Amino acid sequence: GAGVSQSPRYKVAKRGQDVALRCDPISGHVSLFWYQQALGQGPEFLTYFQNEAQLDKSGLPSDRFFAERPEGSVSTLKIQRTQQEDSAVYLCASSVSSGSSETQYFGPGTRLLVL
Amino acid sequence: EDQVTQxxxxxxxxxxxxxxxxxxxxxxxxxxxxxxxxxxxxxPEFLFTLYSAGEEKEKERLKATLTKKESFLHITAPKPEDSATYLCAVQIMNYGGSQGNLIFGKGTKLSVKP
Structure with missing residues (x-):
């Protein structure tokens, strides 16, 4: 079946621009996560949704970052007034809780470059 | 503080x-x-999940093991196509039993030469 998809795959923004990154999770997955991965580092947690409810946004680095999942499926991560330090790969993951198995499946990521 | 080191x-x-x-x-x-x-x-592409000390899982040339303080990923007779970065992550117990985020290490970059 189809995996997690993300768009765009690459985004170049000028400093100060707003960007929107989209994630389409695996159909039927109720949990959705956003992570940020800097070059040479492991992914770092940003925020978590269960269906349409944002249950944890403790990893969002500033109030310029905003995420939503209004219908419990597709999610959008928005970054306002982008800064150079926002340049990174943004990964989306989804999972469905099934007993003790809670594997998160990742999309290919969106590579953001802020100039 | 929760921490993962690879x-x-x-x-x-x-x-x-x-x-x-x-x-x-x-x-x-x-x-x-x-x-x-x-x-x-x-x-990242999922390989294994381990839940308790002593648990082991295998897939082709890879075998993962878990103790109370660390995990090992053993690679037997690797091939060039095994070249990649291998990431380890933990999920911690949290409030109300609801699913928590993963905490990742920085990864190990593996290169296998023919």
Missing amino acids: SPEALRLQEGESSSLNCSYTVSGLRGLFWYRQDPGKG
């Missing part, structure tokens, strides 16, 4: 030369330990 940062092997990657963790309560493989320009 070693070595990089590992170069000859084809057929077996070795192990280490993941040590310090967490308040472990719910699960995950291994992922990441190829350049791609998202």
Whole structure:
């Protein structure tokens, strides 16, 4: 079946621009996560949704970052007034809780470059 | 503070030369330990989940083991196509039993030369 998809795959923004990154999770997955991965580092947690409810946004680095999942499926991560330090790969993951198995499946990521 | 440390940062092997990657963790309560493989320009690909000390899982040339403080990813007779970055992540026990985020290490970059 189809995996997690993300768009765009690459985004170049000028400093100060707003960007929107989209994630389409695996159909039927109720949990959705956003992570940020800097070059040479492991992914770092940003925020978590269960269906349409944002249950944890403790990893969002500033109030310029905003995420939503209004219908419990597709999610959008928005970054306002982008800064150079926002340049990174943004990964989306989804999972469905099934007993003790809670594997998160990742999309290919969106590579953001802020100039 | 919950922490995951992977070693070595990089590992170069000859084809057929077996070795192990280490993941040590310090967490308040472990719910699960995950291994992922990441190829350049791609998202992490799931390999294994381990839940309790003593557990082992195998897939082709890979075998993951877990103790109370660390996990090992053993690679037996590696091939060039095993070259990738291997990421270790932990999921901790949290409020109300609801699913928690993963805490990742920095990864081990494995290169296997023919």
